[in-house]
Amino acid sequence: MTEHDLVEKLFVADKLAVARAITSVENQDSMHLGLLKAIQKNLGRAYRVGITGPPGAGKSTIVSKLAKHLNDSGSRVAVIAVDPTSPFTGGALLGDRVRMMDLSSREGVFVRSMATRGSLGGLSKTTQLAADVLDAAGFDYVFMETVGVGQSELDIVEAADTTVVVLTPESGDSVQAMKAGLMEIADFFVLNKADRPGVDQSYNAISTVLQLSTRPATAETAKNIWTPFIVKTVASENRGIDDVVKGIKRHHRYLMETEKLFSKRKERVRKIVLDIVGENLQKEFWTQGRLSELETRLDLVLTNKLSAIQLAEELTKE
């Protein structure tokens, strides 16, 4: 497929073209720059939602029910599963896998998993560029699922307009969440597996943390302050999914009314540009010559003749 064909097909949301375009930005192949340039004029319409939380909390189940719900009411929905632990294809139970395939065969729904670990520039940039492709292809919603156990959930916050953290009543989820910094990043929480014991205790534990971390509002600031809330779901039985949809739409409205959507997106673009410039400068800088200079002079540092800082400075100045 030529670049021109690819772009044309992408604009009519041809699934093969969408997949091909994502691969192109993922691998930074010869087409990707032209492609990203060509889609720029079509960006900014998709609403981007990050879904994160501990392994097995039900993120994929929730995303697939959300996608169905939104698609049933006429929206076009794309899902990116970033570094999935039990991806739609990998370790997921057969039933889950069948449901996911059923989902992606729908007209107007696109599902993709992405392995971004170790990729140049990190997860954030690749995920964002993939989301750009999906945005240009006319999807109304782009969901990005990632397991919240390290850096990836912080990247998802950057990439998303709304961030949803999924917890369960299971052993100490909320305590773990606090440790992992998940409490700060949620625009709202989904307490999934509400069919399991301990749901009320979990609800109360999360509420308490939320109350403690919410700043008191004055009359003027109240309308500009977002207060995270908790939605209970039993995703496997499709219960509470409509409330999650409402939560996403409410947060979207809030961001628009306060003009925070614009500033959030501006911040995202700033970071991406900084990232790419940083990468380009590094690539340019580390010529073969400099790399071997580095190798030869490492010994000087190890024999205490030169400090690491001096070496770095010398290399940059040469």
Ligand SMILES: Nc1nc2c(ncn2[C@@H]2O[C@H](COP(=O)(O)OP(=O)(O)OP(=O)(O)O)[C@@H](O)[C@H]2O)c(=O)[nH]1
């Ligand atoms: N009892 C119960 N089980 C659920 C619920 N939602 C999901 N599950 C089950 O929990 C298991 C994990 O669900 P997933 O949706 O794969 O969870 P995940 O968070 O995407 O998992 P990872 O991507 O591996 O981190 C599956 O067997 C689901 O069927 C629920 O509300 N109640």
Ligand SMILES: [Mg+2]
């Ligand atoms: Mg999953």
